Amino acid sequence: MVLADLGKRLTTAVSNLTHSNVVDEKAFDAMIKEICSALVEADVNIKLVANLRKSIKHAVNLKELGPGVNKKRLIQKTVFDELVKLVDPHNEPFKPKKGRPNIIMFVGLQGSGKTTTCTKLARYYQARGFKSCLVCADTFRAGAFDQLKQNATKAKIPYYGSYTETDPVKVSRDGVEKFKKERFDIIIVDTSGRHQQERELFAEMVQIQQAVKPDQTIMVLDASIGQAAEAQSKAFKESADFGAIIITKTDGHAAGGGAISAVAATRTPIVFIGTGEHMFDLERFAPQAFISKLLGLGDLGGLVEHVQTLKLDQKDTMKHIQEGIFTVRDLRDQLGNIMKLGPLSKMAGMIPGLSQMMGDVGDEEGSMKLKRMIYIMDSMTEKELDSDAKCFVDQPTRMTRVAKGSGTSVREVEDVLTQHRMMAQMAKKMGKGMATLQKSGGMQGQNKQQIAAMQRRLQSMGGAGGPGGMDMASMMRALGGAGGAGGLPGLGGGANPFGGMDMGAMQNMMKQMMGGGGMPGMMGGRGGRR
Numbered sequence: 283m284v285l286a287d288l289g290k291r292l293t294t295a296v297s298n299l300t301h302s303n304v305v306d307e308k309a310f311d312a313m314i315k316e317i318c319s320a321l322v323e324a325d326v327n328i329k330l331v332a333n334l335r336k337s338i339k340h341a342v343n344l345k346e347l348g349p350g351v352n353k354k355r356l357i358q359k360t361v362f363d364e365l366v367k368l369v370d371p372h373n374e375p376f377k378p379k380k381g382r383p384n385i386i387m388f389v390g391l392q393g394s395g396k397t398t399t400c401t402k403l404a405r406y407y408q409a410r411g412f413k414s415c416l417v418c419a420d421t422f423r424a425g426a427f428d429q430l431k432q433n434a435t436k437a438k439i440p441y442y443g444s445y446t447e448t449d450p451v452k453v454s455r456d457g458v459e460k461f462k463k464e465r466f467d468i469i470i471v472d473t474s475g476r477h478q479q480e481r482e483l484f485a486e487m488v489q490i491q492q493a494v495k496p497d498q499t500i501m502v503l504d505a506s507i508g509q510a511a512e513a514q515s516k517a518f519k520e521s522a523d524f525g526a527i528i529i530t531k532t533d534g535h536a537a538g539g540g541a542i543s544a545v546a547a548t549r550t551p552i553v554f555i556g557t558g559e560h561m562f563d564l565e566r567f568a569p570q571a572f573i574s575k576l577l578g579l580g581d582l583g584g585l586v587e588h589v590q591t592l593k594l595d596q597k598d599t600m601k602h603i604q605e606g607i608f609t610v611r612d613l614r615d616q617l618g619n620i621m622k623l624g625p626l627s628k629m630a631g632m633i634p635g636l637s638q639m640m641g642d643v644g645d646e647e648g649s650m651k652l653k654r655m656i657y658i659m660d661s662m663t664e665k666e667l668d669s670d671a672k673c674f675v676d677q678p679t680r681m682t683r684v685a686k687g688s689g690t691s692v693r694e695v696e697d698v699l700t701q702h703r704m705m706a707q708m709a710k711k712m713g714k715g716m717a718t719l720q721k722s723g724g725m726q727g728q729n730k731q732q733i734a735a736m737q738r739r740l741q742s743m744g745g746a747g748g749p750g751g752m753d754m755a756s757m758m759r760a761l762g763g764a765g766g767a768g769g770l771p772g773l774g775g776g777a778n779p780f781g782g783m784d785m786g787a788m789q790n791m792m793k794q795m796m797g798g799g800g801m802p803g804m805m806g807g808r809g810g811r812r
């Protein structure tokens with residue numbers, strides 16, 4: 283059972299209850315039982331599961347709930363909150379600062395994914411404007427330096443290592459000194475893994491720590507070890523003290539849930555999780571976002587963060603949305619950006635409900651559909667692209683022309699225009715939300731702050747790639763005018779996770795984009811723009 287299956291089981295347990303007509307003790311107990319057995323099967327510690335069970339039962343006392351209380355909502359929210367608590371280490375990790383050397387040392391067993399993760403992390407910081415580099419202090423395993431070199435070259439990260447020097451302490455010291463002189467912001471030192479039993483391994487780690495004086499030592503753990511993560515981290519902690527953990531290979535194992543909760547219980551911050559073999563498959567770990575994604579509720583904050591990393595040009599669109607406008611060109615630019623973002627299946631997990639909707643639509647089919655939409659818009663005139671698309675309603679022959687030019691059908695052109703209309707409606711709502719907030723800002727200091735924060739966020743979406751993850755979810759919630767936590771978005775099926783935002787329309791649009799039944803026999807010749 284992979285982690286996604288655990289998520290599905292948890293989601294099904296809750297939605298079985300929330301979709302049933304009667305929410306009584308029996309149905310509630312059945313839901314808790316299913317949640318607990320799913321967690322135990324995912325190797326979550328039995329004591330932690332028992333605590334979660336107790337907390338949910340305590341928070342939702344069906345007998346004492348007044349008639350005005352929305353039971354389903356309360357249950358959804360409680361389950362969500364308790365799952366978040368389960369994986370929350372309640373501890374802030376070290377945050378690197380620009381303009382000074384931040385030395386990060388990696389420790390962990392052989393094969394845990396250390397070398398791969400070092401490069402992923404260097405690339406992560408590089409993309410955020412930190413001058414990053416790698417030092418290979420694994421002189422034990424033949425080929426370790428070559429592996430790091432290969433990864434670093436692919437990711438365009440400067441590296442240091444030696445084929446002849448056998449003392450890892452010397453190599454790490456020399457590498458760090460060299461990169462310090464060259465004013466690197468992030469210097470990552472990869473160490474040897476060998477085997478846990480080897481005393482020399484731990485002694486070596488301590489010596490390297492003393493030589494390079496890391497600002498942060500990160501331990502890398504393979505998710506498949508499940509709750510054994512606790513014992514393994516203890517063994518390492520006793521020798522080479524570390525400040526944070528990265529759990530790798532969470533893409534392949536439900537036991538990742540066990541590993542994450544086991545580590546969280548020790549209050550050691552989990553800084554990132556590895557979600558695949560690719561360079562981009564590293565996600566900042568945030569308990570709420572993690573649970574949200576696990577339950578198929580998406581991670582819009584993560585999505586925006588990902589977009590920022592890629593420095594996509596969003597300036598015009600964001601400016602338009604602030605003004606409540608959304609042109610056809612905006613849609614074209616956004617679809618073009620989606621194409622740059624990587625496999626659709628990965629992106630889909632970040633958009634609430636989308637991965638369930640995509641169902642069996644593969645990455646290839648999905649991206650072909652997106653490409654055809656882009657071909658359609660590339661066959662429009664400049665004027666049409668910058669319009670609100672009303673010209674197509676006034677003159678339907680335009681659709682025939684565009685269909686011909688792009689090698690698609692009029693039906694497909696209509697679909698694109700329908701999708702544009704949905705986005706335009708959303709933009710209008712967001713624009714109104716901004717205007718309302720701006721108006722009321724004079725009365726309440728809090729609103730002023732909200733607007734300033736929102737404007738900063740909108741600006742940062744414009745490709746500036748500023749540091750700090752953007753909380754798109756709270757922005758949307760604010761724009762939608764919904765106060766409070768808003769329960770457990772989406773789990774109930776028709777729930778509107780962002781207050782006034784029309785997420786249903788957005789989901790609909792994505793559904794059509796990804797799974798609209800394919801378009802037989804047309805391979806989309808690129809029509810010329812007139």
Ligand SMILES: Nc1nc2c(ncn2[C@@H]2O[C@H](COP(=O)(O)OP(=O)(O)OP(=O)(O)O)[C@@H](O)[C@H]2O)c(=O)[nH]1
Pocket residue numbers: 390391392393394395396397398399420423426474475476530531532533534555556557558559563
């Ligand atoms: N699926 C998946 N594979 C990963 C992930 N992280 C690393 N791997 C793979 O795990 C394997 C081992 O990774 P390495 O980086 O060589 O492990 P290491 O800990 O550096 O091993 P030593 O250098 O021998 O100490 C490689 O095949 C990686 O591609 C991940 O998040 N998901």
